[in-house]
Amino acid sequence: MQRRHFLVSSAAAASVVAAPSLVRAQALEKPKVSIAVGGKNLLYYLPLTVAETLGYFKAEGLDAQIIDFAGGSQALRAVVGGSADVVSGAFEHTVNMQSKGQRMRAFVLQGRAPQIVLAVNRKTMPDFKSVADLKGKKIGVTAPGSSTNVMANFVLAKAGLKPSDVSFIGVGATSAAIAAIRQGQIDALSHLDPVITILERAGDIRVVTDTRIVAEADKVFGGPMPAACLYAPQAFVDKHPQTVQALTNAIVRADKWIQAAGPREIIEVVPEGFLLGDRAVYIDAFLKSKGALSPDGMVPEQGPATALRALASVDESLKTAKLDLNAVYTNEFAKKANAKYPKA
Template sequence: MQRRCFTQIGLVTLAVPSLAFAQALEKPKLTIAVGGKNLLYYLPLTIAESLGYFKDEGLDVTIADFAGGSRALQAVVGGSADVVSGAFEHTLNMQAKGQKLRAFVLQGRAPQIVMGINPKTMPGYKSVADLKGKKIGVTAPGSSTNVMANFVLAKAGLKPADVSIIGIGAGNGAVAAMRSGQIDAISNLDPVITLLQRSGDLKIISDTRVVAEADRVFGGPMPAGCLYAPQAFIDKNPATVQALANALVRADRWIQAAGPADIIKAVPEGYLLGDRAVYIDAFLASKGALSPDGLIPEAGAATAVNALKSVDDALKDVKFDLAAVYTNDFAKKANAKFAKAR
C-alpha cells in the first residue's frame, strides 16, 4: 500500500534490484544512530526506512534510537554506530574538539525546535528574563534543543548557568513532564509541541518551524537534521555514503509531494502519540522546514558557527574550517539521479 501511495502522488519509483547496488557497496550493513526518531525533525529518515528506500539502495540499515542527539553522537564516537542522523551543529562542536565529522545530506532546512513556557507554573510570564532560576526541559543535555534554549536565553542576557537544564526525551515523557509541572519551560519538537499546544499546556516564545522565523532568530539559514559521519568513514565508504544520500534525498522529495494521509500511512503508529489529528497538524506545521532536496545551504555553516559562539564562550576564538564539516557532492548526485528518472 505504501508503494501505491508513493506513485499516486507523482514521484517515480526506481525499481532497481538492490543486489545490483550491494556488489558495489563497501559496507552494505551499517548502523545509524538517531536521537528521538519519532520526531518530525527526522521524518526523512523514517520515510527512507518505512518505504524501503535503504533496501532499494542495497543497504541493510539498523537504526539505533537514543534520548537525544548528543547521545547519538556519542554512539558514533564510541564506535557502536557508523552514521548519525542528527543536528548539523554537532559537526562544528566536534571539529573544535579535534574530531572530523562531515554532514553529507540534509533533512531539515530549519531547526523546527520550539521553545515555550509552562502556563501552569509561570502564569505571570512576561519575558524570557523570567526564566532565570527556572527548570527547562530539553531532549537531552548537549543536544540541539539545549543549544536552542541557550540561544534564546542569551538574547535575553541569561547564561546557561542561570537555569536548570533537564533531559526529558522527545516523546510521552516530555509531554508528561510539562503537564505535571516538573519543568517551567521546554525546548522540543513536533509532535510533542503540537500536542502540548493543543491541550493548552504550552505558550510558545520562539518557533523555528517557520523558516523565516528561524532565519531571523539565527541571522541566516540554519541547517538542522542531517546525516553526518566521521570523515574517515566517508573516505573509506564513498559508494555506501552515496547510497545513504540517495535514500534520504528520495525521502526528502517524497515528503514535499506527500499529503497528510500519505504520511500517516508511512509513519509507524507509535510515533503518533495516540492522536493522528495532532500528528497531521504537526506535520503541516513542520513541512516547510524540511529539506526539499537534501542540499545544505552554502551560508548554513557560518550561521551555525555564529549561533554556537553566541552561547559558548569556549568557542569564541576557535577558527573553524567550514568546508570540512559538510559536502553537497553526494546530495547533488542523488538529485541528478532522480531528476533523470522523472
C-alpha cells in the same frame, strides 16, 4: 492498517524490483550500516523514517539498522564510541566536534530549519512576560547537550542569560516530555513536533520562539540554520564513498517524497506509535513543520557560519576558534542524488 501495510509493502517492493538490492550491494563498501538517531519519532527526522519505511535504503542496496536514543548528543556518542557508523542528528554537532579536534562531515540534509520550539509552562509560569523570566527556572530538553539544549541556550543568551542561570532537564523525545509539562516538573520546554503541537493544542504551553517557521528561524539565528542531517566521521566518508552516496540517495528521495505528499500519505507511512495516539494532532504538526524540512538534501552555503555563531553565543572558546567550515559538510553527494532522482 491493511491499507497502510499495502502502501508500504508495494512501495518497498517496487523500489527493490526497480533496483535489485543484490546488484547494488556489490558496489557498496559497507552494505550493512548502522545509523544512530536521537528521537526517531520526531518530525525533525521524518525523512529518515520515510526512507526506511518506503524501502529507499533497501533500493540502494543498504541494510540500514537504525538505533534510537533519547537525544542527539547520545546518538553522537554512539558514533564516536564506535557502536554506530552514521548519525542522523543536528548539523551544528559537526561544527562543535571540529572545535574538539574530531572531524565530522554532514553529507545530506533532512531539515532546513531547526523546527525547535521554546515554550513556557502555563501552569508554572502564568505571568510570563519575557525570556529573562526563565532565570532560575527548569527547562526541559530532549537530552542535555542535544540540539534542543543548544537552541535554548542561544535564545537565553540573546536575553542576557547564561546556561548556568537555568537548570536543564532531559525529558526524552516522547510522552515523558508531555508529562513533565503537565505535572509541573519543568517551567519551560525546548522541543519538537509532535510533542509541541500536542501541548499547544491542549493549552498547556505558551510558545515563545518557533523555528518551525523558516523565516523566524532565519531571524532568530541571523541566517539559514541547517537542522537534521546525516553526518559521519570524515574517515568513514573517505573510506565508504559509495555507501555514503547510497545513504544520500535514499534521504534525498525521502525529502522529495515528503514535499509532494499530503497528510493522508504521511499518516500511512509513519509507524502508528509515532502518532502518540492522535492522528489529527500529528497531521497538524506535520503541516506546521513541512516547510522546515529540506526539499533537496542540500546544505546552504551560509549554514555552517550560522551554526558557528549560534554555538559561539554560549561557548566563548568558539569565538576565537580557527575552524575550517567547508570541512563540516559537502553537497557533492546530494548533487548526484538530485541528478539521479530529479522528482519525488
